[in-house]
Amino acid sequence: MLLHLLGWAIGNGLLLAIIVYVDDPQRTVSLEGIITTWALVLAIDFIVSFSYTLSPRKHKA
Structure with missing residues (x-):
């Protein structure tokens, strides 16, 4: 997520x-x-990334 933010900031700059x-x-x-x-796109990426914090994926056994 932070790399996406950095890339977005550089590109927009x-x-x-x-x-x-x-x-x-x-x-x-x-x-x-x-x-x-x-x-x-960055906002959607943030929402998806943050959703994994609230409900992480279950690991396969």
Whole structure:
């Protein structure tokens, strides 16, 4: 989970740097969409990972 968060932070940092560098909202709207999509993916990953804390998998005998 923490590696996913780190990868998300690095990727979004690079995308934000590109958005600031280009400085044209019409040309970077798709990059903002990518940031939003990956934030949703990270949230789902957190929920799934946290659910294993509440109810861990049963080991096969």
